[in-house]
Amino acid sequence: MSDWIEIGKLNDIPPLGSRIVQTQDGDIAIFRTATDEVFALRDQCPHKQGALSQGIVHGKRVTCPLHNWVISLEDGEAQGRDTGCTKTFQIKLDGETILLAQNA
Amino acid sequence: MIGRSDNIERKLVVIGNGMAGMRTVEELLKVAPDKYDITVFGSEPYGNYNRIMLSPVLTGEKTIDEIMINDRAWYETNKITLHAGKEKEITQIDRLKKTVTAQDGTTLSYDRLLFATGSNPFIIPLPGHQLEGVIAFRDIADVDAMLAAAKTQKHAVVIGGGLLGLEAANGLLKQGMEVTVIHNVDVLMNRQLDQPSAKMLEASLKERGLNFKLAAATKEIHGDEQGKVTAISFEDGDKIPADLVVMAVGIRPNIALAEKIGLHCNRGIFVNDTMQTYDPCIYAVGECIEHRGDTFGLVAPLFEQAKVCANHLAEYGIANYQSSVVATKLKVTGIDLFSAGDFGSDENSEDIIFRDQYRGVYKKVVIEDNKIKGTVLYGDTMDGSWYFQMMKDGTDVSEMRDRLLFGQAHLGDSGTQGASGVANLPDNAEICGCNGVCKGDITKAIAAENLFTLDDVRDATKASASCGSCTGLVEQLIADALGSDFTDTETRKSICRCTDHSHDDIRTAIAEKDLKSFPAVSEHFDFSSPDGCHVCRPAINYYLLAQWPGEYQDDSRSRFINERSHANIQKDNTYSVVPRMWGGLTTPAELRAIADAAEKYNVPTVKVTGGQRIDLLGVKKEDLPKIWKDLNDAGMVSGHAYGKSLRTVKTCVGSTHCRFGTQDSMSMGIDIEKMTWGSWTPAKVKIAVSGCPRNCAEATIKDIGVVAVDSGWEIYVGGNGGMKVRVCDFLTKVTSDEDVIEYTGALMQMYREQGHHNERTAPWIERVGLHFIKEEIVENETQRKAFHARFLESQKYSQDDPWAERASKGVDVVDFIPLKVIG
Numbered sequence: 001m002s003d004w005i006e007i008g009k010l011n012d013i014p015p016l017g018s019r020i021v022q023t024q025d026g027d028i029a030i031f032r033t034a035t036d037e038v039f040a041l042r043d044q045c046p047h048k049q050g051a052l053s054q055g056i057v058h059g060k061r062v063t064c065p066l067h068n069w070v071i072s073l074e075d076g077e078a079q080g081r082d083t084g085c086t087k088t089f090q091i092k093l094d095g096e097t098i099l100l101a102q103n104a
Numbered sequence: 105m106i107g108r109s110d111n112i113e114r115k116l117v118v119i120g121n122g123m124a125g126m127r128t129v130e131e132l133l134k135v136a137p138d139k140y141d142i143t144v145f146g147s148e149p150y151g152n153y154n155r156i157m158l159s160p161v162l163t164g165e166k167t168i169d170e171i172m173i174n175d176r177a178w179y180e181t182n183k184i185t186l187h188a189g190k191e192k193e194i195t196q197i198d199r200l201k202k203t204v205t206a207q208d209g210t211t212l213s214y215d216r217l218l219f220a221t222g223s224n225p226f227i228i229p230l231p232g233h234q235l236e237g238v239i240a241f242r243d244i245a246d247v248d249a250m251l252a253a254a255k256t257q258k259h260a261v262v263i264g265g266g267l268l269g270l271e272a273a274n275g276l277l278k279q280g281m282e283v284t285v286i287h288n289v290d291v292l293m294n295r296q297l298d299q300p301s302a303k304m305l306e307a308s309l310k311e312r313g314l315n316f317k318l319a320a321a322t323k324e325i326h327g328d329e330q331g332k333v334t335a336i337s338f339e340d341g342d343k344i345p346a347d348l349v350v351m352a353v354g355i356r357p358n359i360a361l362a363e364k365i366g367l368h369c370n371r372g373i374f375v376n377d378t379m380q381t382y383d384p385c386i387y388a389v390g391e392c393i394e395h396r397g398d399t400f401g402l403v404a405p406l407f408e409q410a411k412v413c414a415n416h417l418a419e420y421g422i423a424n425y426q427s428s429v430v431a432t433k434l435k436v437t438g439i440d441l442f443s444a445g446d447f448g449s450d451e452n453s454e455d456i457i458f459r460d461q462y463r464g465v466y467k468k469v470v471i472e473d474n475k476i477k478g479t480v481l482y483g484d485t486m487d488g489s490w491y492f493q494m495m496k497d498g499t500d501v502s503e504m505r506d507r508l509l510f511g512q513a514h515l516g517d518s519g520t521q522g523a524s525g526v527a528n529l530p531d532n533a534e535i536c537g538c539n540g541v542c543k544g545d546i547t548k549a550i551a552a553e554n555l556f557t558l559d560d561v562r563d564a565t566k567a568s569a570s571c572g573s574c575t576g577l578v579e580q581l582i583a584d585a586l587g588s589d590f591t592d593t594e595t596r597k598s599i600c601r602c603t604d605h606s607h608d609d610i611r612t613a614i615a616e617k618d619l620k621s622f623p624a625v626s627e628h629f630d631f632s633s634p635d636g637c638h639v640c641r642p643a644i645n646y647y648l649l650a651q652w653p654g655e656y657q658d659d660s661r662s663r664f665i666n667e668r669s670h671a672n673i674q675k676d677n678t679y680s681v682v683p684r685m686w687g688g689l690t691t692p693a694e695l696r697a698i699a700d701a702a703e704k705y706n707v708p709t710v711k712v713t714g715g716q717r718i719d720l721l722g723v724k725k726e727d728l729p730k731i732w733k734d735l736n737d738a739g740m741v742s743g744h745a746y747g748k749s750l751r752t753v754k755t756c757v758g759s760t761h762c763r764f765g766t767q768d769s770m771s772m773g774i775d776i777e778k779m780t781w782g783s784w785t786p787a788k789v790k791i792a793v794s795g796c797p798r799n800c801a802e803a804t805i806k807d808i809g810v811v812a813v814d815s816g817w818e819i820y821v822g823g824n825g826g827m828k829v830r831v832c833d834f835l836t837k838v839t840s841d842e843d844v845i846e847y848t849g850a851l852m853q854m855y856r857e858q859g860h861h862n863e864r865t866a867p868w869i870e871r872v873g874l875h876f877i878k879e880e881i882v883e884n885e886t887q888r889k890a891f892h893a894r895f896l897e898s899q900k901y902s903q904d905d906p907w908a909e910r911a912s913k914g915v916d917v918v919d920f921i922p923l924k925v926i927g
Contacts, residue, residue, distance in 0.1 A: 007924040016635060016661040019923035030923055034635045051677040054665040056638040063638035065665040065673050067539065068569065070638075081563045102926075 004092070004099040010036060011096065018053040018062070021100065028089055029053035030098065031073050033060060038098055039073035040091040046071075046084025108133075108183050112141040116417065117204055117214040119194050119361070121146025121186065123155055124390025124406040125220025126174060131414030133182060135632075139418055143185040143212055145204070147193045148243060151175045151186070154554055155243070156403055156586065159436075162247050162275030166551075173554045197365045199383060216417055219362060219373055219381070219388035223355035223401070228263065232325030237333035238349045241272040250350065254279035257347035261285075261336050263322065265292040267434060269352035273314055274436045276350070284315040284344060286322060286336075296432045296443035300459060301466045301482040308439060308464065317342070325349060357392045357399055372399045377424045379413035389413045395425065402430050403586075407556060422630060423604055431492045431583075442488035445478030445495050446470070453477055458509040467509050474502040474875075487511040489580050500873030503833070535581070536574045537827075541567040546578060550585045558582065559601075574827070600639035602631040607860040610644060614651050621648070622662060638664075643861035646748065649784055650856050653898035660916060666746035669919060670906045671728055674721065679728060681707075681720040682745035683735050684781065687755045687773030687793075688716030697738030705731050715752030715790065717743055729920050732907035741905035744781065748862070750852075751790050753777035754802070758795025758812065767812030769795035772841065776810070776848055782903040783852060783895070786859030786868070790824075791848070804832045807865040808851055810844055813837070817844045821851055821877065822869035830866040833874045836882045850881050850888045853895035 013019050013032040020027045020043055027043035029052050039060070043053045050066030060073045070079040076086035090101035116132075118125045121144050129142060146152075150172070157171040179186040187210060196205035197217070205211045225240030227233055239249050253260070254276060262273040265287030273283045285292075291302040292309075306316060321339040325346070328334050337343040357372035368374045368382040372394030379387050379395075389409040391400055400406060408425060415423035431444035449455050453472040458465070465483035469476055469491060476495040481488050490511070494501060501508060529535075531544030549555060549564045561578055562569040568578045598604045610625060619625050625644050626634055636644070645662035660668045671679035683698065695718075702710050702720055709721040723731060732742075744751060753776050756762065758769030773793040780791065792803035793810040803809030809820035809832045816839035820832035835851075838844060854877065859868045869877060881888050909915040 005926065007926075012918065012923055014661060014918070019918065022922045022925040024927040027922075048675065049677075051673075054669070054673060054677070056641060056664065057661065058635045058637045058641065059633050066675065067566075068638060082566075 003102045005102050007098050007100045009096045010038070010093060010098060012098075013038070016057045018055070018057060020051075020053045027051070027053070028100070029062075030091065030100070031057055031062060033057065033073070036093075038091050038093055040089035040100055041071070041073065041076050042087040042089075044086060045069055046076075046078055046086050047082070052086065109138045110183070112138060114140050114215045115213060116140035116142045116216045116218065117212055118142065118144045118218045118220060119204070120144075120218075120220030120222055120390070120392075121148065121150075121152055121188060122220060122222045122390065123152065123173070123403060124222070124410060125218060126152040127407055127410035128218060128220065128389050128413045128417070129184065131411050132417050135414060135420065136418035140216070142183075144179070144187070145192050145194050145206060146186065146188045147190055148245075149189040150244065151178065151188075153244070158241070158244070158247055159271040159275060161244075162250060162272065163278040168244060170551065171554075194361060197361070199365060199386075202385065215385065217386045218413070218417070219367075219386065219392055220390045221358040221361060221392040223391035224358050225351065226354045226356050227351050228322070228353060230322055230325055232327055232333070233351075235325055235327040235333040235349075236331050237327075237347060238325060238351065241268055241350050241352050242355075246350075250276060250348065251279065253348040254281050258282055259284075259345045260348045260350065261344065261346040262350045262352060264350075264352035264354070265316070265318065266295065266352065266354070267293055267432065269350070270309070270434060271436060272350050272352050274309075274312075276348070277313055281348070282315070283313075284317060285309075286320050287316070287318050288320065290319040292316075292318070293434070293441075293443075296480070297441070297482075298447060298468060298480055301441070301468070301480050304461075304464060304466055304482050305434075305439065305441060309436075317344075355391065355401055357394065359392060362388070362392070370394050377412075377426070378416045378421075379409055379425060380416065387413050387417065396427060398427055402432070403556070404430055420630075431488065440481075440483055440485040442481040442485035443479065444488070444492045445476070447478035447480045456505065456509055469508055471501065471505070474500050474873075476501060486580075489576065489583055493576075494870075497871060499871060500875055503874045535577050536565075536567040536569075538574075539566040539569060541565050543581065546581050547585055550582060555582070556586065599643060600637055602626070602633050602636050602640050603629045605629050607643065611647050611651070614644075614647050619648075620652055620656060622659065642667075646784060646786065646861050650898070654901045660919075667748070668916075669725065669728065670732075670742055670744075670746060670910065671723070672746040676722075678722045678724055680745070681723050681728070681731055681735075682713060682717050682743040683740035684743040684777075685717045686777050687753055687770050689755075689770060689774065690718075694738060694740060697735060697740070701731050701734045704734065713745070713752075715745070716754050717745070717752060719745070726920055726922075729911045729917070733911040736905070736908050736911055741781075742907040747784070748787050749784050749789070750777075750780040750782070751788050753780070754790070754792040754806070756793075756795050756800035758793075762795060764798060765795035765812070766814045767795055767817065769793045769801065769810075769812055772810065772812075772817075772844060773801075775841070775845060779845060779849060779896075779899070780852055782905075783856070783899055784902065785852070785856055786861050787864040789852070789855070789865070805829060806832065807855075808848055810848070815839065817841075819844065819847050819851075822865045822874070824864055824866050828866075833869065835874075835878065846888065846892050847881060849895040850891035851877075853891040853898075854880060856895070856898075857891075 007021050016034055018029050018031045020029055029041050029043040031039045043051050045052055045064040047069045048066055050064040052062050054065045055062040061070050063070050069082050076088045078084045092099050152174040154171040154173050160166040191208040192206045194204050195207050203211055203213045225242045239246050260276045260281040260283045262269050263286045265285050273285045277283045291299050292306050323337045323339050326335040333346055333349055335343055336346045359369045359373055362373045363369050373381055373388045373392055375381055375388050375393045375395050379389055381388050390406045412423040412425040434441045447470050453470050456469045458467040468480045470478045475498050479491045529543050533543045535543050546565055546567050553564055555561050568575045599607050622644055641662040642664055645659050648656045666672050671681055698718055705727050707720045711719045713719045753773045755769045755773035759765035759767055789807045791808045792801040792806040794801040794803045795812045803811050804820050805823040805825050811818045818837045819835045821835045823830050823832035855865055
């Protein structure tokens with residue numbers, strides 16, 4: 001089973017914003033939606049490795065800043081006709097605390 | 105759509121399995137997939153096919169399989185019941201019980217019924233019209249009959265010299281028949297062409313081997329004892345042999361069933377702007393309807409109707425159908441012909457005509473009230489979509505009428521290998537430079553996936569989906585591929601897919617309804633997604649900022665990353681940093697500070713930009729606030745090289761040093777930059793000031809260009825370099841330095857208030873017309889001063905250096921540091 005690590009508080013991330021968690025295996029982008037849900041994706045667009053954490057968040061999606069691919073925050077899948085997938089990580093809220101699953 | 109539910113109670117029955125009906129179903133599945141259990145009745149025994157591609161099937165350029173839009177598997181996947189075939193034709197409808205009954209007795213109840221019964225070809229009731237071998241050109245069965253006849257028979261007669269008739273005649277000719285086209289007037293395609301162009305078309309078709317009998321009155325079709333057609337005779341006594349007669353003299357809305365059940369009909373089934381008939385449970389779309397006196401025969405308007413109808417079937421209730429302007433092309437390979445709008449002349453209109461008999465080129469543009477009313481092009485149709493766009497937009501063409509017929513003059517285009525007509529490009533020519541999409545990718549996708557609209561092509565290929573500068577080329581490719589069914593006829597383009605409303609609708613509402621936040625706008629217009637998307641959020645954020653200066657709080661989450669982090673993102677996710685150099689001037693101290701910063705932060709590339717500044721490329725995001733701090737300490741501020749904002753004011757040295765200089769262009773450039781820096785604009789703005797007419801600062805291809813002459817300054821507007829180079833229009837000449845400042849400020853503000861987001865000054869001017877800008881800025885002093893004053897007012901709130909705010913004043917600091925570092 002996975003261990004949950006505390007990575008910060010909900011209010012550390014602006015609504016419709018994103019922050020990154022640096023790990024030895026690369027950056028993980030943590031997203032907060034308008035309705036205060038949180039999601040975690042590898043910070044790499046499946047297209048040309050754009051940093052998704054720098055994109056515009058809308059609904060449960062983020063638009064990559066490099067070429068406007070739209071990626072689902074829920075499953076990491078490229079939307080529309082684009083195909084590709086970004087790894088997702090388990091994440092949850094415990095009150096205001098954001099917990100990320102290690103070795104997910 | 106695989107996730108559609110199995111048990112939906114509400115039932116939608118569609119009568120007609122053609123393009124309009126199925127497009128409505130597709131649109132409905134997009135917006136409300138689980139609203140209805142859907143059943144479709146079609147009288148042809150196929151899935152849904154692209155009727156407009158029957159001509160290429162007849163010529164052998166395409167197969168039936170290639171023109172299928174939705175095969176039977178599609179109906180299964182989407183859980184739609186399809187009853188196809190003659191025996192499934194609906195013969196009874198009980199409007200009280202809400203049931204339909206097919207010929208074979210199949211009975212079904214409905215909650216909503218959609219009529220998409222299309223049209224029937226009109227058959228002239230000549231004596232002999234029921235003989236075997238007299239057919240229409242309407243469906244796959246007709247095409248099969250023609251192909252069969254071509255194998256064994258020799259003489260074909262096509263009655264009707266319109267679009268469809270000529271396509272049929274061309275196809276039969278290709279299949280080896282000897283073909284004569286009969287037309288009742290002496291102008292071919294008289295609904296699309298005027299006499300000179302029609303004569304050129306006739307000559308060209310004769311050269312290919314078609315025979316014509318024009319201004320002809322048919323008398324009788326003759327047959328043999330077996331009831332098979334043999335000849336056709338005319339009032340003038342002529343008689344020609346015929347083994348096959350194709351009637352292509354127009355279509356009539358198919359309203360028999362609707363009339364039978366008492367739905368109000370005139371020429372077609374009456375519908376209102378929501379596509380609803382007189383029975384509120386029954387809707388109708390396509391060729392069977394009559395909307396505000398119009399009936400329809402081309403596919404583009406049907407698609408708009410489908411979208412509106414789907415919206416109301418889904419009970420969203422926000423779409424209205426407005427009749428569309430339609431353009432026509434003839435799908436005969438090798439013949440270039442384009443026609444749009446009303447090209448007939450009357451006392452209120454003026455014709456501009458170009459005619460070169462030898463080259464076979466004819467162009468006519470009809471203008472009324474300085475706007476294009478219609479156009480006919482023959483032989484060279486390259487600019488058809490340009491005229492068409494200006495016609496739809498109601499563009500004022502008075503300033504360009506001397507050049508209008510010479511076309512859009514893509515002389516300065518880059519990225520298309522210098523070729524001017526997209527049709528002449530080879531398949532491997534790159535159309536969309538941003539996404540690396542070649543012409544062949546686009547044309548293949550249009551054919552293979554049956555794409556009709558710009559959005560379809562963008563989704564499928566990504567062409568023109570990024571910067572959009574190749575949109576015109578992509579539209580031309582769609583127009584070429586689809587011929588008479590050139591789509592995207594929307595006169596008002598919606599801002600994005602979250603809403604059907606346009607940029608102007610939204611700006612107007614923001615001002616008039618006092619909307620002061622994105623949620624207020626998205627709620628007012630009932631956006632399909634409450635927080636919008638990456639297209640509308642930045643646009644609306646800008647509109648709010650421009651409308652409510654000092655009041656609206658800029659929303660950084662609605663900004664593209666470059667404007668959020670005040671640096672340009674590069675392909676490896678590093679950033680570039682460009683400090684401002686006022687008027688392109690710098691000092692040894694500034695250069696030293698830049699050099700120090702470049703070394704301190706290991707900047708891999710240092711480059712001089714086109715805007716007379718220095719670019720530090722390859723800076724890591726977390727280093728941005730630090731490098732900004734160092735540059736701030738040396739007195740430098742952000743150059744806004746990343747924003748839809750004032751970029752640079754480029755200057756030449758002018759009278760300070762240059763022996764030709766007539767004015768002090770450097771000081772003027774600095775003054776203009778000090779006034780305009782920091783302002784947000786619809787798209788990037790570049791300004792330049794040249795000290796004499798030699799124009800070394802290249803001011804006449806900038807958004808605003810100022811050129812010194814001995815007696816003062818000339819002001820130019822609306823130029824840009826880039827993919828489509830546009831030279832500025834001359835606005836006016838002024839004598840004092842103060843006037844230059846006032847005019848520049850006024851132009852900035854007018855553009856800020858009226859430009860669409862992402863629309864540079866060049867397309868803005870082409871949209872509103874230079875004439876209008878002159879009226880507001882040059883001729884109306886009060887207006888000019890008011891624009892300038894509003895600009896200065898809004899500048900009060902925008903001239904805080906965003907770098908200093910982030911480096912030293914704690915703005916958005918969290919954007920530049922990780923939430924957590926693990927391991």
